[in-house]
Amino acid sequence: MMLTLSLVGKDVVVELKNDLSICGTLHSVDQYLNIKLTDISVTDPEKYPHMLSVKNCFIRGSVVRYVQLPADEVDTQLLQDAARKEAMQQKQ
């Protein structure tokens, strides 16, 4: 979660479990990884027109499949190493 916290203010793409991808500025994150996005737009095809008028949204953490982070905002190597280490610790 610290990672997502460090990304507050950056543009992310949140892909939901219902295949809806929402691009927006990360406003806030909480312990459940609920995400608040501001100034959102539906990425990919605009086949979700009901989102056209939505500017800000709150996404429940449980429905998120991926959060696509901006590549330049994140040190992917560090992130990967950290993930590996965490995985190792969890295995142990």
Next chain:
Amino acid sequence: MSDSGQQQQAKDVCQPEWPENGGEWSDGEDGTNMDCGLLQAMAEEDEEIDVHNEETFGMDLDVHGTTEAPGDLLQFGDLPPPPPPPPPPPELKPPSPHGSPSPPRQRPQYLSRAPPGQRGRGRAQRGGLGRGQMFDDPAVMRTVQGRPSIKGLDSAIVDCGDAMYQNTFEDDYMAPSSRKTRRVSGSILQDSAIVCVIDGHRGQHPTSNFLDTPYPVSPFRGRRGELRGSYPRRQFGHRGLSRMHPSVVPGSPILSRQPLTPRQHYNQTGGFMFPTNRPCPSTQSLPPKMMQHRFGANSPRPSPIYSPSSNSVQHFRYPGPVTQLHPQHKRLLSQKQRIFQRKPDNWDPYCNLMTAKEKEWITRLQMIQLQSEHPYLEDYYYQEYYRRIEAKMAEEELGIRGKREPLKLTTPYITKTDSYTPVVHIEGSLGQVAVSTCYSPRRAISAVHAVQGKGPHEEQKDIRQQRLEVLSKIEKLFVVLLEVEETERMKTTVLSEAEERRLREKTQAKVQHIYSQLQHHEPLDSGGEFLPFLLVSKGKRLLARLLPFLKQDTALRILSIVTCNLPTLMSRDTEEALPVLYPPLRNVIGGLTFSQLIEALKDFTSDSLTCESLTLACQNKFGLSLLYALLSHGEKLLSSGVPLEPSIGDFETWTDTIFQVAGQLSQCSLVEPLLLPSNLLTLFCRYLDKRTVHQLKSNMESATGYLALPS
């Protein structure tokens, strides 16, 4: 309730007590216990009450003037020719139909039932209610101004000396004169009625006697007087006409509330006669008849306990002109009435709260509200229901049988047209298409695999399997690498020699482990050492991070592999991860000897596909950069003045390579290298003519976008 008991209680009741204990009121009519003076007072009060009632409920007299069948005690129809005929409601004469056949029946009943409680009741009430103050109920209307009209009346129950139905039908057979009397004062009529009824009750006179009294009265006053006269004739002592008259004055205000002796009497009789909780047949449609509610159990009752239900059930009188019942409904009601009339009643201490008049008044109020010009609009279902019952009964009467059964509600069975396909199947797919759900998110579909879908399944599986194996191996090695790096970072801490050595050994062991693992992969036909890992971007990264930890010879090995397989690597580097190898390799190159360099360069140019590889290299960032790095290093070596130890033919190779490269570089378009060494041009200058160099320079510059170097 025995008479004796009642008689005894009559004495007790002669006190200013609220007639709560209606049951205990005794009948003092027998005369033995009655005080004449008391009776007189009671009579007076009754008169006043009657006057008030007359004024209040005077209108109802019209309603019940249907048949003045003399013997019809329960006749409450309309007057024969009501001077302003109230809109004769079509359904008006409900009492009549049942009245005509029933009176003879009812009368005896009435009379038979009268004794049990009536006498005692009445008397007791008379005795007990000799005090007007007992009925000082603010809810009760005290004055009636002018001609009473239903609308103008207060909704409070008026204390009137009405008996139950006896009173009402008194009104009825007052009917002939009721027209006149209505104008005059309804209460007066009532009074007369009451008197008659009372007389009838008290004396238990035969019906004829009872009925005789009101009939001959045509002028109201006269009748009244006569009635009143008859009053004292009975047991009540004298009720002087004079006394009556003041109260006869139409519109005269009720002077005081009178004890409801007679009414109470009748009320209680009514309670006796009619079971209080007899279900009223008309309850469904006639709200007034449903009036079971008392006007407050604890509130001072203006009248003795009166059971509306008993009353209503008995005579089923609804105000004529205002009632608008469906004919079928009326018929049914009357039928039910007849059924119910015969049942003996149980004494209900809370009956007789209302007099018949009161009830009727309320009934009329409510029935008026039900009137409408569009019955089918206002209450369609009521009309429809009774219409259907009518039709059904008519059919039954006609003997029509075998009618169609009641219609059943059938919903047509619609076969489901849509069939649900639980599994999405795409033509040519291998089984179930991966549908994304919450619990199994969409699997990543690799486009490459789709393209390669020609081969047999096993091959593909193998390839996939191998790839997965490689990847998992890489991951495991990565963990080790991380540990190595961690230890390396920790080296800043001062440790003892032994520990340092130990750590170093450990690290080396790990590194070696990784190296060896990378070197040899299970299916050795996958291209040689390191190659499977190098083909995977993750593997490249791993190797890139491992290289610093490797000793020079091992690192060189890797370099050579890279350079040898550069075309392959370049072609299969879909993710452009090769550049990640550049920095460490550059370092490695920096440590090369000239010979090693030449060797490496040979890899670039040696095989028959040299040109291609060179060309490819020129097209590839990493390749070009690597080339540049090599050349640069060579230049550095040459110009460094360090004594080279070239092998035989190194220099030729070198110069050949230079020329080849130069030629290549000048021809094909170059990509921007990761790093453009500064000494390249110098190198080229040494070997090439100015023109070529110039060309090279321009070429390189165009690629890089900045000046390579001053020549």
